[in-house]
Amino acid sequence: MSSSESGPASARTRREPPRFRPVRVRRVEHSSPRLVRVTLSGPDLEGMTVEEPAASVRLLLPASGTDGLVMPRWNGNEFLLPDGRRPTIRTFTPRRLDRDAFELDIEAVVHGDGVASKWAAAVGPGGPAAISGPGRGYLIDRQAPAFLLVGDETAIPAISQLLEGLPTETPNHVHIEVARPDARLALPRHPRAMIDWHDLPPGAAPGDTLVDAVRNADLSPGARVWAAGEAAAMQRIRRHLFEERSWSRGDTTVRGYWKHGRAGDGEK
Numbered sequence: 001m002s003s004s005e006s007g008p009a010s011a012r013t014r015r016e017p018p019r020f021r022p023v024r025v026r027r028v029e030h031s032s033p034r035l036v037r038v039t040l041s042g043p044d045l046e047g048m049t050v051e052e053p054a055a056s057v058r059l060l061l062p063a064s065g066t067d068g069l070v071m072p073r074w075n076g077n078e079f080l081l082p083d084g085r086r087p088t089i090r091t092f093t094p095r096r097l098d099r100d101a102f103e104l105d106i107e108a109v110v111h112g113d114g115v116a117s118k119w120a121a122a123v124g125p126g127g128p129a130a131i132s133g134p135g136r137g138y139l140i141d142r143q144a145p146a147f148l149l150v151g152d153e154t155a156i157p158a159i160s161q162l163l164e165g166l167p168t169e170t171p172n173h174v175h176i177e178v179a180r181p182d183a184r185l186a187l188p189r190h191p192r193a194m195i196d197w198h199d200l201p202p203g204a205a206p207g208d209t210l211v212d213a214v215r216n217a218d219l220s221p222g223a224r225v226w227a228a229g230e231a232a233a234m235q236r237i238r239r240h241l242f243e244e245r246s247w248s249r250g251d252t253t254v255r256g257y258w259k260h261g262r263a264g265d266g267e268k
């Protein structure tokens with residue numbers, strides 16, 4: 001029986017997510033002027049595994065304007081701080097996990113206006129954080145004839161992992177939208193990859209160029225589509241694929257990574 005069928009008391013109870021593992025920032029590097037790679041480390045990373053590309057972790061950060069990390073408690077429905085406030089939690093791609101060195105890298109877009117963005121731009125070695133996860137990633141079908149990979153800057157870490165994981169003989173076309181030309185960076189090399197970078201024109205909605213790229217994509221039968229980025233743009237991509245192209249849902253993964261004008265990630 002699902003929790004929503006089992007009565008009002010249990011309807012408020014959700015499965016507790018994996019615990020938060022306290023970590024400290026070990027290194028901070030700029031992959032581009034827009035993307036900051038933060039290496040987190042600590043003994044609590046012991047036992048963590050990330051099996052699939054394009055998975056997710058939840059990153060707990062100090063509350064805006066503070067340096068200290070307060071660990072939240074699960075109340076049966078959500079994580080809350082001891083004073084009842086919501087903790088600052090954002091979702092990122094676990095870009096690299098080194099289980100021997102107890103290191104985990106995330107890469108954060110410095111877009112200006114968010115707690116995580118400001119944290120990534122300013123944090124230095126020793127800064128506290130905590131990690132929960134991983135959440136589900138993407139299972140690469142090694143028999144698929146081709147892939148279309150589409151994303152904005154927040155999807156660069158996931159797309160990089162997908163390029164590392166795709167069979168070397170499988171043709172794939174990558175479209176990445178950047179808010180600024182200098183957000184372009186070197187992606188992992190794949191012998192059959194065709195990579196198109198798109199600049200978001202001034203005044204356009206985030207993801208506009210990605211929607212156009214999918215509309216104009218020449219998809220061979222059975223090709224797999226993976227897309228991630230701003231939630232409304234991803235919804236337009238879903239509508240185009242499923243309603244206009246009758247594309248197979250089973251061959252398609254489209255994830256809203258953030259919502260324009262709203263804090264938090266795009267999947268809530």
Ligand SMILES: Cc1cc2nc3c(=O)[nH]c(=O)nc-3n(C[C@H](O)[C@H](O)[C@H](O)COP(=O)(O)OP(=O)(O)OC[C@H]3O[C@@H](n4cnc5c(N)ncnc54)[C@H](O)[C@@H]3O)c2cc1C
Nearest residue numbers: 093108109111114115116117154258259260261262263264
């Ligand atoms: C499965 C998954 C994996 C993800 N992986 C990554 C990753 O590897 N790297 C990464 O950078 N992000 C990733 N994201 C997206 C990230 O969680 C969101 O962008 C998040 O909102 C960033 O938090 P923030 O505190 O910086 O901004 P918030 O406080 O959440 O938002 C503040 C304001 O900034 C806007 N905003 C948020 N993100 C952006 C953006 N990228 N560009 C422009 N405006 C924005 C919001 O609309 C809001 O108006 C992922 C999300 C999911 C669901």
